[in-house]
Amino acid sequence: AxxxxxxxxxxxxxxxxxxxxxxxxxxxxxxxxxxxxxxxxxxxxxxxxxxxxxxxxxxxxxxxxxxxxxxxxxxxxxxxxxxxxxxxxxxxxxxxxxxxxxxxxxxxxxxxxxxxxxYTGVPVVGGTADLASHFTSGVLNPLRGGLTGLPWWSVLLVVAALAWTIGTWRTAATAVLAMAAIGVLGVWEPSMDTLSQVLAAVAVTLVLGFGIAIGAARSERLERLLRPVLDVFQTMPQFVYLIPVVALFGVGRAPAAAAAIVYALPAVVRITTQGLRGVDPAAMECARSLGATTGQQLRQVQLPLARPSLLLAVNQAVVLVLAVVIIGGLVGSGALGYEVVLGLAQGDLATGLVAGAAIVCLGLMLDRVTQPTARRQRQES
Structure with missing residues (x-):
């Protein structure tokens, strides 16, 4: 609240x-x-x-x-x-x-x-302005071009396949209907733009989050040091992240993605750390007794047994990133976030309501393709 x-x-x-x-x-x-x-x-x-x-x-x-x-x-x-x-x-x-x-x-x-x-003049990397420019031109633009260049029916097929693989046919039907509703509302292209920003930010969030969580799961000291930091970041309003990000990176889609990464990262770290720490100690002891190295224990024991927590972390990353990318419309992220801001600023209920409905549909689809159903989990276990 x-x-x-x-x-x-x-x-x-x-x-x-x-x-x-x-x-x-x-x-x-x-x-x-x-x-x-x-x-x-x-x-x-x-x-x-x-x-x-x-x-x-x-x-x-x-x-x-x-x-x-x-x-x-x-x-x-x-x-x-x-x-x-x-x-x-x-x-x-x-x-x-x-x-x-x-x-x-x-x-x-x-x-x-x-x-x-x-901002500029940093050796090797050039500065935060250059990083934002490279991220936009090297990641966001190609991803947006790929999504907007695909036929609409191929996107629906990919969504259906992913949702069916993760869940059931009902899950796939819900995800496809959500994407079809976006097309019916007439905001397909801005929705694909928003989706590209979400996917890019989620990928960076998961790479950073999983890496930090693995270290925290192995080190009690690191976990204690991270706990108050994560508390602060999880309770700070989303708008607060936009201000230093804009000061360092300027305006555009990259700053909005950076703010989303910072906002979603604590949840991913917490969930993944708890999942890795919750692995049965007997399984870890068995792996050590068989001579497994630290890396083998992680890859072959901890990560497979912590799979439900990892999937939950992915799901939460998607939901949290989507929330902040939309707010990023205030700092030039464009797409659906801009439509919502424009509708709010001009009192245009139709524009804001359509964009808001598209955001809900996009969030519903992403939730269905990232969260396995209980039946699927029972089958795999």
Whole structure:
């Protein structure tokens, strides 16, 4: 819910989301981070509180007897009302200005340094601008050209084959109907453009995510170091990622893909790490007793046994990347994201609704071709 705070601000929700949205319009990384960090902290507080409450469900009550049952709830309500009333009398509803830290300035200074030293002129790689240009011309453009150059019926056949291989004929039928609906809506070409961005970003996300997860699964220290970083990245609103990416890479499809990669990467790392750590220790011990090397244990034991988790990681990568690539319409990604932004900006319900429906159909198709059904999993096991 908190990750939607910025999107809700587009239609007048206000709050911290509006500050992030305003910072995006002016590429103010410091202001965006200053508003994004409180959103992350709120998410952490709610997550830890609900997790602790969940662990106590069904457990025996602890603490003094007068704090249990309705007496405890009544006392909590009275205390809350008293604190709120005292806050109004003492003007304590607003945090004191002299106990605040302004991080926008230092963050913008660091961003300016990175732009000055990394945007161009970096030895060998040339800079982030060159990387974005090469990624667009070498990956995104050929992929988009290939998808838009294929006949529509061949795309449907490929989707049907993939969905049937992963799931059942019902899965294939759902995926094909979703793609057919995109054609009927008249947005086939922009949908293929969006699909090309999603596929490219997912490929990079999986390569990075699987590599990091393998290291985290083998090293407790690395896993502990990554845990708070992943918490922050998973709770940060999607819009926040667009601002530093635009500052470093400019505008276009490559920056939108880069933001999507950063947003989807934590989920892939978490799911894959848990899957690799959940492999039966007896199977690993058996492989070691037979003299298997570390690489052989990974390739022949861990990865096959962790296949359900790997497929789930692929599915989540696709869904999360699709969500951010659409938001990338604000920074020049074009395609369906631009259609949604255009419809929202001009109040054109027809344009926005058609593009939104196409996004839903595209997400449904991608979900069906990346998530195996329970029946297929039982057959393979």
């Amino acid at each position: 908190l990750s939607m705070a910025v999107i809700a601000s587009v239609i007048g929700a206000g709050g911290l989301g509006d500050r992030v949205y305003q910072a995006l319009s002016s590429v103010d990384v410091g202001a965006a981070l200053a508003a994004g960090i409180p959103i992350v902290l709120l998410a952490v507080v709610l997550d830890r509180t609900t997790e602790a409450a969940g662990r106590r469900i069904g457990a025996e009550p602890t603490g003094p007897a007068f704090l249990q049952g309705w007496r405890g709830w009544t006392l909590a309500a009275v205390a809350t009302a008293a604190v709120a009333f005292a806050g109004r009398l003492t003007d304590g509803r607003v945090w004191p200005e002299d106990v605040t830290v302004a991080i926008a300035g230092p963050v913008n200074t660091a961003k300016d340094w990175m732009v000055d030293h990394l």
